[in-house]
Amino acid sequence: MNKPKLVLVGNGMAGVRTLEELLKIAPDHYDITVFGAEPHPNYNRILLSPVLAGEMTVPEIVLNDLQWYADNGIKLHLNKKVTKVDRVKRQVVAEDGTVESYDRLLLATGSNPFMLPIPGNDLPGVIAYRDIADTDAMIEAAKTHRHAVVIGGGLLGLEAANGLKLRGMDVTVVHVGPWLLERQLDEVAGRMLQQSLEERGLKFLLQKNTEALIAGESGRVAAIRFKDGMQIPADLVVMAVGIRPNTALAESSGIHCNRGIVVSDTLQTYDPKIYAVGECVSHRGIAYGLVAPLFEQAKVCANHLAGYGIGRYQGSVTSTKLKVTGIDLFSAGDFMGGSDTEDIVLHDPAGGVYKRLVLKDNKLVGGVLYGDTADGSWYFQLLREGKDVSQIRDHLMFGQSNLGDTGHQGHNKAAAMADSAEVCGCNGVTKGVIVKAIKEKGLFTLDEVRKHTKASASCGSCTGLVEQILASTVGGAYQAASSAEKPMCGCTEHSHGAVRQAIRERHLTSIPAVIEALAWKNPNGCEKCRPALNYYLISTFPHEARDDPQSRFINERAHANIQKDGTYSVVPRMWGGVTTPNELRAIADVADKYQVPMVKVTGGQRIDLLGVKKEDLPHMWADLAQAGMVSGHAYGKSIRTVKTCVGSQFCRFGTQDSTGMGIELEKMLFDMWSPHKVKLAVSGCPRNCAESGIKDVGIIAVDSGWEIHVAGNGGIKTEAAQFLCKVATAEEVKEYSGAFLQLYREEGFYLERTVHYVQRVGLDHVKRLVVEDEDNRKALHARLLDSLKDAADPWAEHQETPARREFEPLTF
Amino acid sequence: MSQWKNLCALEDIPLLGSRVVQHPGGDIAVFRTDGDAVFALHDKCPHKGGPLSQGIVHGQRVTCPLHSWNIELASGEAVAPDQGCTARFQVKVEDGRVWLQA
């Protein structure tokens, strides 16, 4: 069968990245042909700066060598510029006459450097800084010439100037603006930067307008003259004054352009057969000039080219770093601020540190860091995800690690840590081991570091620190992925959100159906995605989708917690932490009968029987059932416990019956599966003896009713719960709590606790759907009750069904 | 010399699951994959001895329930970058019955 033909024009970073994304999700979909005007395979343009500075070589920056094209069956036309697109015949024509037909065309022609329209701009020795040829020209010039002038004090200009200086030239940077990098830095940071570059021997002429470039005797450029009459020698002039989207080809073939090839959120041009990505594109009026947004475009575009039709590109917030070794500079978002924003500033001129954070409506909207950029990626994450920072405002400036973190308080700069310092407390991994693995194995992403070193692969509390180490080791090439966009696992490129949406909208009701519809790479998925998919299916279609025990972690399959020696622990439910002499007797009896090595009171107000053999489990459960006890789900991503205090029944301060309220809530939620475990507490007064302030749902009784707090967490990183609302009656407590939990069940990503879920969607979103909208609240609560309507004790089920066989060993 | 012994019916092993066989030399885990292929490994993870029989089976691999190493069912080898190997045993399916040599 003939495959459809895909032609890519522009063998650069955005175009080839799109092909890579496409090959990942639909490897055999197209016959692919690529045209590139440059004679090189796809290389990392960003790293031209280290090449110029002599820190790397050209072969080191190649991203896809010729073998890669061959291995993927891609026909490659190097050194061939496409000059015509015939949209009627669906053909492209190159300068040398090569013709290729297409069914889908992808334009990724990048941009052209802007050359100032002044006399002499075409003299030999006057160049731009865009590609390998330019970089080679600069390296050659530095060998034989002395005076270099760089026009433009932006990122590119400064990186060029720094490189030429390191190659021994006498370098002057000419800039029209009032300070350097005025598009990335405020004035204070701009001046600090200028000072440290001057200390390295660079010269600056600010607020200078160039009038002409003047030729010398040989015909090569020899001097530069400014409008104020000043003239200085120049035998190499690098223009770095901006770029213009390269739309020549698109325009000549009649595709709508307006400062870029105009594309929709699916990266389609006005001709639906033609897509465009990269710097040549104008999306919602913006043409981006940094790779991170282009890579996001590439991903969405690939998804549509593959015919999946999920995902839209909705624009990006960008951040920048200057790649001059030894200078730390980071800026993101709206760092200049305005009349409606507030600034938090830290300035230590002697220490060479300047930080400015710009806030608006309790959200971080911009920031500039100079001298200490360790927290750059954290700030950027807060900014991009639009998180409410009012709670952490007073220590925001001091960075993420100052927020406290039980794993490793004290270390706040990955770069300053000793190699022997332990980073991951669960797996005993030191900084030295991580850095070594990153360098030797060429790791780029958090996932790769996790796989190779196990750092942050267990409880995850050191994730931020590992990301910092990664960023400081690989430098500008590191991009922290946004949690909402990360692929679920190695089986797919789709994120949790996209998968949940596809399940709901396409009415997928079994794991094989999802794996087929979304073209999973592994036919049975893996240990990471199967449990997630199983949860998404049963929570989306409660009575329709069938639970798949084989896709559950052993704890949930065996209804008991596996221990390090392969035995299990058994925790019967004690509603609201209340028990009876009969229950205690039954527990004592089974402990004797099955020779349980340890009986322990848990942190969740109940009793744990530890060290039980698997084959004893069904018998023990049957004995406990006799005394009326059911499973405590201590093993599940499910409702765990509802802790209570004694409350008004006995306590001299109690205002309401907190114990009774807790029991009612626990009964309402019995057998509820959720994205992660769910813990509640009910306290009888604000003294809060049940610790309601660190629970997924914490209720605090007051004289006039009940306060409901949500999204607290007492685990890896303690987070206080946030106040949701106050209600008057016990019925309302159940309705609001139930509605909140149902919202979490429908929108949460697998293994996301309520605290992280609410951080992601925002408390306002929750309030809107649960507190303010009564109809919606009632509907959510009703859906919760409906999905729990035939909840049964999992221990009882296992005493009858054939699944029981799993508990019986075979003999040989 | 160990000989082939009739263990159980194929259906007695859950699809994408396993059963434990008690053996004087230590428990053996017998796995059944998606395509009804059957494999047998010593029920001890090369990492810290976790019971592999209790893991999630996917493709021709099982993920150990204790710290999530992946083990190849056919070879008993840990999937890179982890390193280690657990012993294999011969198994076969004939007329819907599972035979084990151990």
Ligand code: SRM
């Ligand atoms: C038994 C118990 C400890 C005890 O002896 O008291 C316990 C034992 C385990 N906890 Fe816990 N946690 C126990 C109360 C807690 C509490 C306190 C509480 O519930 O009030 C917390 C902090 C509160 C919270 O969750 O917000 C707690 C936070 C964790 C966490 C961190 C969760 C987080 O999101 O930060 C984990 C790891 C996880 O779930 O991924 C964890 C995981 C575990 C596991 C299941 C580890 C595992 O995956 O095997 C432990 C099982 C041990 C075993 O061999 O059986 N345990 N664990 C407690 C059972 C309570 C119960 O009756 O159900």
Ligand SMILES: Cc1cc2nc3c(=O)[nH]c(=O)nc-3n(C[C@H](O)[C@H](O)[C@H](O)COP(=O)(O)OP(=O)(O)OC[C@H]3O[C@@H](n4cnc5c(N)ncnc54)[C@H](O)[C@@H]3O)c2cc1C
């Ligand atoms: C020195 C330097 C440093 C940089 N540093 C950073 C940085 O630190 N961080 C960052 O995010 N970004 C940086 N950038 C910007 C980044 O490199 C670009 O945003 C990115 O390369 C744009 O990708 P693209 O695919 O759109 O364009 P390109 O990578 O330019 O690819 C376009 C390709 O299309 C080819 N082409 C054009 N027209 C035709 C045609 N008609 N036929 C055939 N081929 C054609 C061109 O020759 C080119 O190879 C830097 C850029 C430079 C020059």
Ligand code: SF4
């Ligand atoms: S019981 Fe909880 S705190 Fe204790 S070792 Fe296990 S996971 Fe860690």
Ligand code: FES
């Ligand atoms: S014992 Fe198997 S992964 Fe640790």
